[in-house]
Amino acid sequence: MKWCEVSIQTTHEATELVAEIFRDLGASGVVIEDPELINDYITSGKWDYTDIPIATETQVVTVKAYLPVNGELEGRLMTFRHEVELLEKRGVRTEPGTVSTMELADEDWSDTWKKYFHTEKPGERIVIKPTWEEYSPKDNEIVVELDPGAAFGTGTHATTSMCICELEKLVKPGMKVFDVGTGSGILSIIAAKLGAREIQAVDYDASVLKIVQENLEQNNVEKIISVAQSDLMQNIHGKADLVIANIVADIIIRLFDQLDEHLADGGTLLTSGIIEDRIDDVLNAAAAHGYSVVKRMENKGWACITFIRC
Structure with a gap:
């Protein structure tokens, strides 16, 4: 061909x-x-x-x-x-x-x-490697195997790498995590490998779910992470200690309408995929729903913002 x-x-x-x-x-x-x-x-x-x-x-x-x-x-x-x-x-x-x-x-x-595509280390512990390369983890490194494919997210883009750095700090053993707009599933996989006990990963695009499932199995975390098609948090059940939303500003703004129903008391919202021109729009939506900024990172014209309930 x-x-x-x-x-x-x-x-x-x-x-x-x-x-x-x-x-x-x-x-x-x-x-x-x-x-x-x-x-x-x-x-x-x-x-x-x-x-x-x-x-x-x-x-x-x-x-x-x-x-x-x-x-x-x-x-x-x-x-x-x-x-x-x-x-x-x-x-x-x-x-x-x-x-x-x-x-x-x-x-x-x-x-x-x-x-x-080569092995990358976007955070302090997380290493992302394609399946065709060999890598021996050092010290407390955690290796995630992920090949570039038909779903967004291999860890190299600024939006994803900032999330990875924050997940290394935010995820605690036994946590319940929701990943909204999971893409390739990379952030869910990382959360699982960092010790989260239960993760619900959802995406609006049903065509990526098969790829996500394959990535979960490749990393032996399929028993920890469930995958579903969902418009935002429509098909998510219960409340999580941490909600991840690495999507785009407009979708994050919509997410605040559903967040109280699915974020546990004292829980954290990690957002990314926000272009710098839309940062204020997201901050205004967060404030209107009673959420305040814990941390804000910017890299190459993108922002990653962590929120908690005021």
Whole structure:
């Protein structure tokens, strides 16, 4: 089979949303080339040697996806461009928005793209590794096995990495946790490995649930975490000590309407996926529902905010 590499140049803000559009179109792989992330690697000392120069222009991210060359390709490309236009209409900056396509030779690129994904340590203890790499944990490190796939979240994006750092501090043994908008299930898996005793992971997109279940089994936490399709907390039962919502500002704002029913007294809400332009909107919604900020982190134009009931 031949493949079409579809590439778009866009903003950091739009990166994950564009990737989700690709995945909804059935892309068999998505690659994000973020010059800020590459600079971080070069300066972190994680590579013994590299001849890659420090990027001076870091505002534009390139997102690539691979679609089969068949009778559906033209329609998928038209849908992709339309969905990107809708992002702009919803206030998400996507410029420059330049789209290019290139047909690839009939080759097994499914192994080639693996060079983009390596073992990462986003927090002090949590290590995220793809299944094809070997890693021996050091000291008190906790290893999560997760391959890039059709669901959001491998730990490299700022929104997820900030959540991981906070979960290392927030999760206590025996906790009950709700993960709203679970994506790949990465945050639920981490909470389980940190000692949570019961976790309900939900997502509005029913198509990701099979992937989540596979990720749970890969990490041997399927007995701790239950998975369900849900619009916010509609299909969540009981009250949790910790609610995680790594989604987007508009959904987090809606979440406050349901939170009192599902957050235990003294419980904590961990939110992320909030672009800096929407921070005040989320803070205002929280205050209106009686929630105050415990901690606020910002990284690369994104915010991660922890709340408790006033």
